[in-house]
Amino acid sequence: MTPITEVEGRRLALSNLDKVLHPVTGTTKGEVLHYYATVGALILPHLRDRPVSFLRYPDGPEGQLFFTKNPPPGTPSWVRTTPVPRSEDPRARQVVIEDLPSLMWAANLVVEFHTPQWRASSPAVADRLVFDLDPGAPAAVADCCRVALHLRERLLADGLEPFAKTSGSKGLHLLVPVVPTPSPRVSAYAKRLAVEAEAALPDLVTHRMARALRSGKVFVDHSQNAAAKTTATPYTLRARARPTVSAPVTWEEVEACAALADRGGRGGLGGRPGGPGDPSDPSALVLLMGDIAPRMEQYGDLLAPLFAPERAGAVP
Structure with a gap:
């Protein structure tokens, strides 16, 4: 019944x-x-x-x-x-x-x-910019964190404030609140930054989707800014063997995870000895269903600034 x-x-x-x-x-x-x-x-x-x-x-x-x-x-x-x-x-x-x-x-x-990055009340007018950082083996989430920190500095230089969340899979998402802007303009800007990131970090980044180019690199996927595309919603569970969640993380956790790559570690989806952001943890920044309620108590919604108009920046 x-x-x-x-x-x-x-x-x-x-x-x-x-x-x-x-x-x-x-x-x-x-x-x-x-x-x-x-x-x-x-x-x-x-x-x-x-x-x-x-x-x-x-x-x-x-x-x-x-x-x-x-x-x-x-x-x-x-x-x-x-x-x-x-x-x-x-x-x-x-x-x-x-x-x-x-x-x-x-x-x-x-x-x-x-x-999508736009609201039903304003189709194809984005109020968010997104990057999906997707590692090609043997690159892993720690490498994504290095790229995220690079993109953060670049975005801040343009007056835009990014926030990070796990993808719930292998990588990391960056979300940026923007003044409502037509999706094609946001897409063009995001692609420009992805191309710049590849030029600045050629051994680590590719902005192109071709699988042959992605081995050992982080694919900076800018395509999800197109009006017809979507991204995993914050706090959604993912269809994985474990109940992983696409959930926000602090920049301190991103920096701690990036330290794995700086020391030659790769990160991944192994055990969880120290939890998110612990440099000794090879699965740093993997968040499971059971992690979210305690983080909600500790942080509230780390992505709440996405809803604050004063935090939105103008797309150059």
Whole structure:
């Protein structure tokens, strides 16, 4: 029998609560739903007024994964949708997660949340700039941290303030609040900085996507600033064997992780002896589901400045 629960006055049918979704840790769907209920106050501001795309993994990361932008069949009438016209479908709509009932409904589908850098109220006008730092083996997250520190200095020189979060996979994301700017202009600027980073750090950085160019380097992916692209939403769980989260980290943690690369270490996804940012930890900056509530108590939302208009900079 499917349990029925009430969330802020909305009745939700929650299914398969005992199903294991993250096999390495034995994390169940019920535990995943509890995670989203616990961190709703953190993730909801990053979802509100942004059309969401879902990467669904209902049978865990080893099962079928599929990416969808359209509202799933059976979407409740009380879940907001917004027009997001596409060339192949001018009448297309996407879900917008506005409240805790909508969040829990979506989480019950078992999804990663992905959002664009613009709001539904201002399509293709970005209020965030993003870099996805993706390491090509044997490069790892410590190398991404070195690149992040370089980009931070470059952005600060242009009056822009970046914030870092784990990708929930192998790398690191940088998010930058910007004065609302057309996406093509933000994309052009981001590409320029990626090209500059490759010129400044040729042994460490590539700005091109070709796999043949990425071995041992950090790919500075600037493409997610395009209006049609999305990035993993802050605090979303990822479809991985362990319940990793794309979650913010402090610049002190980034600096500590970069020290691994400076000493010849590579970082990676090994054990967790010292936790995020511990230079002795080969998996520095890997954050799991269970890490987030304590960090919420300690830091609140490290990405809260993204919502402060006075912190937004003008794109040169």
